[in-house]
Amino acid sequence: MSNQWQPHAAELAEGLSLIELSDGLGHLDLGDSEDVMVMGVCDDSRHAMPGYAMLCLPRSEGKATQFAESAKEQGAIAIISVGVSVDTDLPHLHLESIAEAGLLLRRMFKTEQASTHFYGITGTDGKTSVAWMLREALARYQSAPIWSSGTLGWMRSSNNICDIGNTTPSLLTMHAMLNAACQEGVHAVVSEISSHGIAQGRIAGLNFKTAIWTNMGHDHLQDHGGYEPYLATKAGFISDCAAHGGSVVANADHADIRERAPESTNWYGHGLDRDDVNLGWEQELPGLLRLSCAGEEVVIEDIPIGDFHAENVACVALTLMVSMGIELQALPELLTGITAPPGRMQDVAAGYGQVFIDYAHTPEALERCLKAARKLVRNRLIVVFGCGGERDREKRPQMGGIAAEFADAVWITSDNPRGELPAVIASEIEAGMAQPYRVELHLQLDREQAIAEAVEVLAEGDILVIAGKGHEAYMEVCGRRMPWSDAEVAERYLHRKHPGSGFDGERLCA
Incomplete structure (x- = not known):
């Protein structure tokens, strides 16, 4: 994948019948057509191509018909609208909810049975650092490529990054990334999940096997109507993951997270002699981290400067223990010398x-x-x-x-x-x-x-x-x-x- 890749369109591995794709989902109006074969999908009419279906998402309300017509001029052969009205003479599949759109994209990309482990990280701060460190630690453990996505872009490695526009990219991009990971046999994808991404349904249809909640603070409150709705948005993502059988790792040192996280949460927190966390951490000297679990301790050396990075490494450590079954004593080998992303101290x-x-x-x-x-x-x-x-x-x-x-x-x-x-x-x-x-x-x-x-x-x-x-x-x-x-x-x-x-x-x- 080149750094010039544009996250607005995706070609399917093979043409798929619109009738079969829509089975049990939404309302299909074929017009004068018997059926059409969908060869690809786009969420931006400027990237439509012959044989593609144009995906009109809720944010296109008021302009969906204009976008559909533009996509038709580019060669699109079908319109898929999600909760918006579209006037078009192309075959038209109307879906009521973003959740249905997520299911449709899983069907399109044939990723319903995907084995790729999806990690989702939310929180006001720390998402990028935890994603970077977790990708690095998992790559060491698996001795294989691990991908991540977020503020820095879609990262296949530290030297192969492409821009995705937002911390959590479009619904189509997220599903295209999962599809690409499955095609290339990538074991895990670590994704930063922003409050905007959650609220706008950009992660619909994705099954996160591990959800991480780093912290809570003040950011983007103007977009959510205040702190409480902002908190509820992040809590909803965490709860959804747990409700679907995923594991949850969260920071015990934030009262709001303590109150909103599910009972099954695995907790990390500052302090070694605590009985209310699964993993305690302490930084006695810059660059050195001590971890404690069930009466045992280990020391991680040569970590990035800053208590906040010590906390980030502790988060990664517990995530490895929970998601991969890694023992505490094995963590120093995986985490010593771990790096931080650009621009973080x-x-x-x-x-x-x-x-x-x-x-x-x-x-x-x-x-x-x-x-x-x-x-x-x-x-x-x-x-x-x-x-x-x-x-x-x-x-x-x-x-x-x-x-x-x-x-x-x-x-x-x-x-x-x-x-x-x-x-x-x-x-x-x-x-x-x-x-x-x-x-x-x-x-x-x-x-x-x-x-x-x-x-x-x-x-x-x-x-x-x-x-x-x-x-x-x-x-x-x-x-x-x-x-x-x-x-x-x-x-x-x-x-x-x-x-x-x-x-x-x-x-x-x-």
Whole structure:
């Protein structure tokens, strides 16, 4: 699969009768046709091809007829609508629910009996890191390729990644990925499951054999109508997995998760001497993790920096024990030296150890990131961060307060302002900082200039954390995504500050 693959259409291995495909599902209107052979399926009319069926999903309401006509012009021979009205003279299968669409796609791709182990990871933070680490650990254990999907894309290996547009891609893409995994004999697929993906039914028809709930915090609340609906959305995914016989692994240190997770949940939590968890964890030193289960202990060495990564590794450890039956004593071999994904407490200038970029863009993630950095700092902790525009506004003052509490110097700057004024976002961040300010505060809306200024003042023993964007390779302003890399900018100014050091300043964020 090339990195140019577009997740909007999929060709079927062989033509399938629309009558047979629709058996027992929805209402089929063939019009003047006796039957048609479906050769492929698309969910974007621009990717329709001769012989394809066009899938009109609920979000196309009001434009479904227009999309159907466009697909017909491209050669589509049938329309499959899901909960939306479509006026078309093509053979038309109408499905009432997204659940029916999921069943139809399983039938189309012939994956009803798929043996691929689907892991689903939900939570406000930690999804990408847990997915990365679990894929790496399973690949070590299986000595075979393991796939993952999420914020970083559809990953067949760390060197073979293609963009899928969203953390949890479209329903069609999810089913096409399962089909591809089955065709290539991939044992497991690890998928990040976002709240949007759950709410919009992008995982309908997929049977997750293991569901993981990492944590709960504030993000995307504006899209769900508040925290409670957001929490309920994630809880619904976890409960559905358990109801269908899947195993559940969850973080015991979040009261809301404790309250909403099913009784059969397997728990991990901070602390070694606990009787309310299946696996306890403790980090005595950076890079070292101690795990405890049923009175036994093991030590995992050389893990990524940060308590939050220690917690992520503990989550992976329990998942391996639950899903694969791996014994506690076998975990050090599988987890020692495990890596973290790009942009998660990433040392952008190896050898300096002074500048880290992190994807932290929620209050909870920023606090954990700065606490991790505080354990490493010998002098001042400096942070450069902002908040995204047209997103949860409640978190802005919270993140300002956290930065003021844990850092010594703060640069408030821009971070994907989208259609909002960066100055307004910055003022809402600053509003959460108690006055008189304990920290040295700077307002610099030009993100490159903010990073440059922070790098310039770095002294021996200081640590700089550039938070919010992590691996992201763009800055989104007024509907446009412009090329951007926190790592590249930081490296450029470090190179200017330390010329002739042997650091070439050319390495980009992977």
